[in-house]
Amino acid sequence: MSDRPTPDPRPYGFEVVRLARLEARLVTYDWAWARDNAARIDDNWRRRRAAQPALFDGPVLVACGCAIDDDTCRLDLFKTPYSRFLAYRDGGSPDGHVANAFAAIVPWSADGAVLLGRMGPHTANAGQIYFPCGTPDLDDVRGESVDFSGSAARELLEETGLRVPDGATEEWVCLRGEGQLAFLRPVRFTEPAAALVERMELYALREDEPELSGIVTVRGADDLDGAMPGFVRAYLASAFEAETGAADVTP
Numbered sequence: 220m221s222d223r224p225t226p227d228p229r230p231y232g233f234e235v236v237r238l239a240r241l242e243a244r245l246v247t248y249d250w251a252w253a254r255d256n257a258a259r260i261d262d263n264w265r266r267r268r269a270a271q272p273a274l275f276d277g278p279v280l281v282a283c284g285c286a287i288d289d290d291t292c293r294l295d296l297f298k299t300p301y302s303r304f305l306a307y308r309d310g311g312s313p314d315g316h317v318a319n320a321f322a323a324i325v326p327w328s329a330d331g332a333v334l335l336g337r338m339g340p341h342t343a344n345a346g347q348i349y350f351p352c353g354t355p356d357l358d359d360v361r362g363e364s365v366d367f368s369g370s371a372a373r374e375l376l377e378e379t380g381l382r383v384p385d386g387a388t389e390e391w392v393c394l395r396g397e398g399q400l401a402f403l404r405p406v407r408f409t410e411p412a413a414a415l416v417e418r419m420e421l422y423a424l425r426e427d428e429p430e431l432s433g434i435v436t437v438r439g440a441d442d443l444d445g446a447m448p449g450f451v452r453a454y455l456a457s458a459f460e461a462e463t464g465a466a467d468v469t470p
Contacts, residue, residue, distance in 0.1 A: 250283075260302055281304050312398025325458075332438045334419070335437060348435050358370075
């Protein structure tokens with residue numbers, strides 16, 4: 220019998236589900252909460268814009284349905300103004316029928332580190348540390364489908380200058396909790412962490428107003444930081460637990 224402790228099935232309050240396939244589509248949805256809370260949404264937007272004038276009230280996609288069957292997830296999303304989504308998220312996702320769904324590439328270096336970004340002071344999540352990602356929008360719509368893989372790759376490129384390597388495996392990890400559906404795609408790069416960080420920092424120097432104020436390198440559970448949202452800590456705790464377990468298996 221092993222002395223290894225049983226992994227937490229919901230690290231940091233998030234369910235961790237490994238997926239082989241992610242399908243997302245655009246649907247119509249009557250969001251009663253937004254209709255009934257118009258004044259609250261307006262007040263929240265004014266407060267947010269006063270603190271961060273660069274915020275833009277464009278259309279974003281929010282989830283209204285999620286079904287996971289074995290290793291396949293089917294996701295329904297609808298269009299809504301960013302101000303509505305932001306008020307809903309800031310209020311703790313109060314109605315339970317709608318979720319903040321987004322995709323992100325998790326950059327793993329050749330020497331076993333995970334790279335994250337610290338969000339810049341002008342962004343909606345200033346100071347938080349997480350993977351390059353963003354709320355999906357109409358640029359991610361392909362007919363009736365929503366391209367989560369393309370959304371994640373675009374955010375990685377825009378925030379870090381890194382491109383997903385050709386031939387990278389497309390597998391997903393879904394982190395479900397706190398009104399969020401975080402779809403993370405781990406991607407292994409051929410370079411060590413130091414080289415990747417240098418590329419990302421040089422890219423940021425060329426930007427007039429980079430989204431990231433710095434790069435954070437994580438090599439194990441001891442590197443988890445309180446500035447990381449729960450879904451990030453849940454993924455990292457689960458991933459490094461799996462890495463440690465694999466390393467302990469003797470042939």
